[in-house]
Amino acid sequence: MSETREGRREEIDAILDRKPGTSETRDEADRYTVVGAASRETFANWLTPIEEHFVCHRNPIPDGDADAWTIDVAGTDGDETELPLTDIVEDLPTVAVAHTMECAGNGRGQHDPETGSVQWGCEAVGTAVWTGTPVRSVLRASGLDTDAAATGSGADDEDRWLTAIGDDSTEEETFARSIPLSKALDDCLLAHGMNGEALPAEHGYPVRLVVPGWYGVNSVKWLSELRVSEGMVTESALDRPGTHARWQQDDYRIHPAGETPEHADTVPTTGTWDQLESSAVDHPYTFDETVMSLIGRPTGEEPITPHEDTVTVRGVAWAGDDEIAGVEVSTDSGEAWHDAELFGPDYAGAWRLFEYTWEPTPGTYTLASRATDERGRAQPATIGAPEDGLDAIENDQFPWNEGGYAANAYLPNAIEVEVTSEDDTA
Numbered sequence: 262m263s264e265t266r267e268g269r270r271e272e273i274d275a276i277l278d279r280k281p282g283t284s285e286t287r288d289e290a291d292r293y294t295v296v297g298a299a300s301r302e303t304f305a306n307w308l309t310p311i312e313e314h315f316v317c318h319r320n321p322i323p324d325g326d327a328d329a330w331t332i333d334v335a336g337t338d339g340d341e342t343e344l345p346l347t348d349i350v351e352d353l354p355t356v357a358v359a360h361t362m363e364c365a366g367n368g369r370g371q372h373d374p375e376t377g378s379v380q381w382g383c384e385a386v387g388t389a390v391w392t393g394t395p396v397r398s399v400l401r402a403s404g405l406d407t408d409a410a411a412t413g414s415g416a417d418d419e420d421r422w423l424t425a426i427g428d429d430s431t432e433e434e435t436f437a438r439s440i441p442l443s444k445a446l447d448d449c450l451l452a453h454g455m456n457g458e459a460l461p462a463e464h465g466y467p468v469r470l471v472v473p474g475w476y477g478v479n480s481v482k483w484l485s486e487l488r489v490s491e492g493m494v495t496e497s498a499l500d501r502p503g504t505h506a507r508w509q510q511d512d513y514r515i516h517p518a519g520e521t522p523e524h525a526d527t528v529p530t531t532g533t534w535d536q537l538e539s540s541a542v543d544h545p546y547t548f549d550e551t552v553m554s555l556i557g558r559p560t561g562e563e564p565i566t567p568h569e570d571t572v573t574v575r576g577v578a579w580a581g582d583d584e585i586a587g588v589e590v591s592t593d594s595g596e597a598w599h600d601a602e603l604f605g606p607d608y609a610g611a612w613r614l615f616e617y618t619w620e621p622t623p624g625t626y627t628l629a630s631r632a633t634d635e636r637g638r639a640q641p642a643t644i645g646a647p648e649d650g651l652d653a654i655e656n657d658q659f660p661w662n663e664g665g666y667a668a669n670a671y672l673p674n675a676i677e678v679e680v681t682s683e684d685d686t687a
């Protein structure tokens with residue numbers, strides 16, 4: 262045990278060394294190797310530099326060599342094709358996709374009482390430009406009939422899923438996640454580059470799945486296998502020892518205290534918020550990211566002085582597969598709200614920048630931001646208490662849930678800012 266933990270300690274230290282814009286957040290049991298953005302300043306900019314991008318995984322980083330790496334692809338008939346990564350990179354098209362990756366556990370540390378595991382504040386989110394090969398091209402190159410799957414030639418197409426497996430898997434436990442095949446064919450890619458550089462080891466070198474707009478856990482790193490099947494991964498679905506459905510079926514599900522999620526082959530709707538609202542899904546899976554925003558400037562870390570009476574409040578807002586319709590900023594803990602302006606890059610699956618021009622007098626203020634998506638769904642104010650027993654977003658409260666997933670309340674992310682008068686600094 263201690264040997265593995267020692268190794269992981271060294272691994273964290275090495276990552277922190279390489280990434281000066283991050284700092285560590287760990288769970289008590291030291292089961293996770295995670296680092297998050299070190300400053301709110303990360304959320305004042307559209308592109309998150311690799312040095313500031315959070316890292317989240319559980320096992321040690323597997324050794325990998327791009328030249329020798331292969332991806333094992335299997336269709337519903339079980340026939341396997343082994344594709345060398347060099348062929349994928351050299352023979353198939355390369356595209357770039359902007360993706361705001363948020364850990365499903367971002368905001369977990371805002372649950373009261375605590376839920377255990379990594380106590381993230383808001384630092385487990387970032388936007389990178391990922392370059393790689395469309396999943397559609399890879400499946401086609403391996404001989405799968407992607408057109409039939411994409412056009413929906415039969416009722417059961419709805420229930421086709423793609424399971425991605427990471428090379429950090431062990432005999433006891435496979436890291437496997439399933440997404441609907443339709444999503445995989447639509448916009449997912451096997452990324453081998455990040456922000457114009459080779460994919461760093463901690464982000465999945467030599468290749469990872471990127472699922473735009475969906476919680477980070479879906480974007481399997483160190484990708485070694487792809488499986489198309491009639492349902493998502495369940496405990497008997499893969500022909501191998503050990504548990505392989507844990508990360509799909511047990512963890513990363515939103516449920517009240519003391520409940521055990523049932524394992525399912527499919528869900529009638531995959532949107533995370535849609536599942537929360539639907540009585541047909543008891544314990545939602547964390548798929549697409551729910552509407553969320555963060556202020557990045559001012560940071561609240563030091564007093565600020567208005568320039569020509571104004572302070573620019575800037576931040577980012579995202580809503581998974583949905584577009585951001587608007588962002589409001591409050592300077593009084595959410596009593597009054599003012600429309601912010603959206604600006605800058607506008608790509609599906611990536612956050613938008615927003616800005617609000619504030620004219621404060623000296624004093625202490627609590628700044629919050631609240632985003633609304635194109636379907637009119639706004640961030641709730643707070644996270645409820647376990648005894649409220651919420652299983653959906655109700656009464657302006659996000660449901661406290663045992664795993665601490667998908668929290669998107671705005672008040673826990675508010676920042677206190679001290680405004681001094683221009684004279685004070687003269």
Ligand SMILES: Nc1nc2c(c(=O)[nH]1)N[C@H]1C(S)=C(S)[C@@H](COP(=O)(O)O)O[C@H]1N2
Pocket residue numbers: 314315316317318319320362363364365426427428429436463464465476477478479480481482483
């Ligand atoms: N193989 C593998 N892929 C993984 C994980 C992992 O533990 N193993 N962690 C997931 C989780 S929980 C998140 S939030 C993202 C984080 O990606 P990043 O470290 O590149 O930011 O990777 C996902 N992909």
Ligand SMILES: [Mo]
Pocket residue numbers: 317363364365366477478
């Ligand atoms: Mo995560």
